[in-house]
Amino acid sequence: MDSGLICVSLFTSEGVGIWIASILTLAIYSFLYRDNPIYRFSESLLIGISVGFLLVTTFDTTLLPKAFEPVGKGIIGISESGGINSFAIFVWILIPVVLGFLMFTRFVPRYAWMSRVALALYIGFGAGASIPANMQSYILRQIDATIRPFLNIDSFWSLVNALIVLVGLISTLFYFFFSKEQKGAFGKITRLGTFYLMIFFGATFGYTVMARISLLIGRLTFLMKDWLGLIS
């Protein structure tokens, strides 16, 4: 065994940090036993800190450089040159900021509908961008990946594998048919599709376990090594 329990000193900035992090870590783990005020405290703390963190970073990285500073510059531009050009630029800069401020109409029920203009822009943007992206990576690329192996069949087993993959894809796609009842011969194919899906779900679950356990190893190593000094 190693040297035994030697906690990190409480009298350095680093030490205080390790102590606080360790206590909060234990507080979260206490949830595994049951809900309790200590967990609830750390949960509330985490929510508050994370929102504060988000607020500051959003202000620093988006609102200030992309909204307020350009507007400020626009105003200076108008007051200095006063031309129609600088005014047009200013209006252009103002559009997203105004749209953003429309979000605040949500607090006034009568004008709340105005915030929908901003939401509509936001959602239209997402919908328009997602169509080609999905066509490209979720459909064309998947077809390509399924049929490309047939170009390089060099052994009996590579053919068998390519066929297993082909049958799997087709039966899974049949499973997703909505306008046809899953019975008879068609039902058998869709059932085969569910078999493939189950293998995928099992494999994904099994494969992810390793990464999740690594997280726990990481936290326990922190507690036992950095804090308690149990591991050399």
Add this chain to the structure above:
Amino acid sequence: MRRSFPILVCFGFGTIMLAQFFIPSKLSTGAYNEITNWVQIIYAFALIVGVVGLIRYHLSRVSRRQGGWFFNLVTVSSLFMMAFLGFVWGRGDHSPFMWVFNNMMAPMQATVFSLLAFFVASAAYRGFVARNIEAFLLLFSAVMIMFGIASIGNSIPPFSDIANWILMNPSMTARRGIFIGVGLGTIAVSLRVILGVERTYLGKE
């Protein structure tokens, strides 16, 4: 106006985003950059609205002394503390803001994440029971992968080979099937949104 104008905006920006994918010209890339900028700005304002709502929610519970109001107070005060640290001393590497991030926020998040190590175990115990063929396949492929990839089975050739084969063939192809389905579903929803057929998100009045 209240309803048709937002739908028009949605149609307009949806079409621009769709078209710019195929148009490499300067105007198109410029529009793309400008719109993503706008979206970020709108998001930032929505966030402020969300945070204001959040603070109102917690403060009203505190002022009404509702059950557990102390914890609402913890949330609001830690939020203000973090904002204060960030706005006064900045976000530099050695700032108090980053100290709180490194010693409080990051370890707590990592710990919540690591709860999954426990939850995968309890979910597996309950869910991996061979009630029928489907459940058996789910169980079988999970155990083969766990044993053959991450545990001592990795050193025993047939197990690691079987595990890799499952990952690369049947599992991969089912995932492709899901991808294609999700892709089609996504495109259909997006088309309905752009065409104004799907308008639930706008509510009514």
Add this chain to the structure above:
Amino acid sequence: MKCFFLITSFLTFLFPQAFAFELNVSDQPNDDGTRLAIRWDPLPPDELRPIDPESYLLLRSEESDGEYIQVDIVSSLDPSREKIDEKLTEGQPYFYKLVYSDSAISWESNVAGPVAPEENWYNTARTNVLIGIIITAAFVGWFIILGKKGKSLYLRPIAGLNAMDEAIGRATEMGKPILYSSGRGKMERPASIASMNILGSVAEKVASYGTPLIFPNNDPVVTAVAQEVAREGYTKAGHVDRYDPDNIYFVTDSQFGYAAAVDGIMIRERPATNLFFGTFEAESLILAETGNSIGAIQIAGTDSSIQMAFFIVACDFVLIGEELFAASGYLSGDPQVVGTLKGSDYLKVIIIILILFGAVVGLLNQEWFVNLFLTA
């Protein structure tokens, strides 16, 4: 790429002196007119064969005998033998040359150019995506029109959706709330839109029963939309008075802060039913396992293939993949939405035919067909 490299090096091995060294410049296609592609013959040129330097300088000028500035360092081993020069001015002609010099020798290639970058208005490399979208839009659009005419269509049952009424009813009987979550998805994701549609139907049902609906959010824009959608659902059911905006609120955008918060809400409010619809990430199982521990009926649906696996293991019912997007058609019965499901079925038939055909053609070594699906 590796294969290409092998072939070219093999060729230079066979015919080392066959060609005089040449540098080429051409417009980079499918761009906004700011890029040029510079390509060169295998290095080294004959004159430098004895020393075979590993790097050369690539120079650019706006006039053939003007001042040249360094653009890049070219490695003699770079198998692509190509550099893309960026951030140029559209319409401005440019000249390029490759040079090497040391104390003993100084060498210059031919001057390539002048070539001016051209702006393009259509990306030819994406034609297959465009055709795919046109076909998809045609089918979806056609069935939306059919749906408008009120043609009713058969839909196969989906277990998770059939269970929805029962799950809502159970919460009502037990006098407990229903918890809804759309996960980590931002509002611009179509999965979030699908989730909002489901939320609308759920809100409508819940309103008539008077069961509280709690929906903690991870994204402020989702909060804004969800409040609208829920209010609309309550209004449709004729109980707008029962709508409580305080039950749909933004919690935090931190992934695990959100997971911790929803876990806490579950343990304290004890919902009888948990509904998880939208884009989920690693928090999926944290929510579903806690939900299971309080004995809630759980129905989930997500577009994230990995999280489906966790929901399958931990929830009572799961909408797999595309079923999430189909849900709004099932729940609302809107013939236009139902129509698009039919359209999507036809598209699947087309994809299956393409795959079968592609497999046969692939076996016959017809690479051109497979390459039709290459994306750039």
Add this chain to the structure above:
Amino acid sequence: MSIWEKAKTIDRRIIFLFMFLGVALPLLIRIGLPVSVTNDVKKVYDYIEGLEPGSIVLVSYDHDTGTLPEMLPMSDAILRHLFRNNIKVIGMALRAEGTGIGRQNIRRSGAEFGKIEGEDFVFLGFRPEITAAILGLGTSFERVFPKDDEGIPIRELPMMKDINNYGDIEMVISITDDDTPVYWVNYANARFKVKVVAGLTAVMATTFFPFIDSGQMVGMVAGLKGAAEYEKLIEKRGRAGRGMDAQSIAHLVMIGFIIIGNIAFIMRKRGK
């Protein structure tokens, strides 16, 4: 209620407890589960074992801090082996974040074996632009790194006196979480015939099998498991062994619970 009925409604905290013990105990107490050494790792070990004392090996830290938990046990084990065999080490980094990691790692391991910086090992620091750096080292170390990480001209470092280019070193070890070794193989190995070894994350391993088959790479050490194998070869169990033990035991605990759950299910079915 039979025991099998009880198994159905088992308090999940019992499962949590076993998972906790399954991870915590192997971290605290060395179990030393059998680790079978794969060929790719053995090749690396054998090659280093065959080097003369005083030979020079270049270790490049080509990864970020995010993957540190997976990479650190590996670099520790390899450096221990090098220093134990009195091989001199040149450290460098092709990734900015690798600079701090490499500097710390090499100094700590060096100190462990009483090695002196400048004589037994050096740390040259970070260079961007992978291709140019790797090619440049082929002509002259001094041209790529005129000064070391501390700003000392490398001509003044006793160890670097006779080192001009790859010709004067025995091998390159790239410790990385991406495909940087492809560059080392394509430029340093193909052109200057220097031996290349990769230390990789587990997920990257499959990418590099072809390079080992073709002999372009001496071998590789992949993931926590590869590091554990290396620890076994140098007969010094460290954190990789512990981590692997914890992984294996935790997985076995899970599989055990799944088996119990299924036995209980079968017994309940029989009972009915």
